[in-house]
Amino acid sequence: MRSNQPLESDGLQFWIDTRDTHNVHRATRYCHWFVASPNPAGGRESASCGMLRINRAKEDAPTINRGKVTATAQLVTGGYDLQLRLPSSLLNGWSPQDQRLIGFSVAVIDRELGWNTLGVGADLPLAEDPSLWSTLELVGG
Secondary structure (H helix, E strand, C coil), rough: CEEEECHHEEEEEEEEEEECCCCCCCCCCCEEECCCCCCCCCCCCEEEEEEECCCCCCCCCCCCHHHHHHEEEECCEEEEEEECEEEEECCCCCCCCCCEEEEEEEEEEEEECEEECCCCCCCCCCCCHHHCCCEEEEECC
16 A cells, blocks of 8 residues: 555455445445555555545544554465454444444455446445445344
8 A cells, every 4th residue: 555645556445334324425423434455565564454534424433543453465366365354343333233234335446457346336426425335234154
């Protein structure tokens, strides 16, 4: 990840709405935007993950303690294997026992190939409109 330009790096961007709200067009304090990127230079950290503020949000979600996020990456043929561990305690307003549905969207970013998104394309305001995000149902395993 280019530390001074996280949005210009190859990697993954994903959005989580812990309340799965589809009837508002501006993010709330329950909406989170994460950016994760492999670090091909290696070193101590093979990947990084951070949280960004959502443009035009009614309220910002509390910032996260980046030390609690585990991010690793490996260079593989044709790309990267990027793994993240994001503890539920970092997601504002989420109680896994009470809320099985979350709003979710993801975009895989390649500086040469562009965006590959889960649902709507980058031509819509995906990064700031939670009504465009999909719903995930989380079930115990």
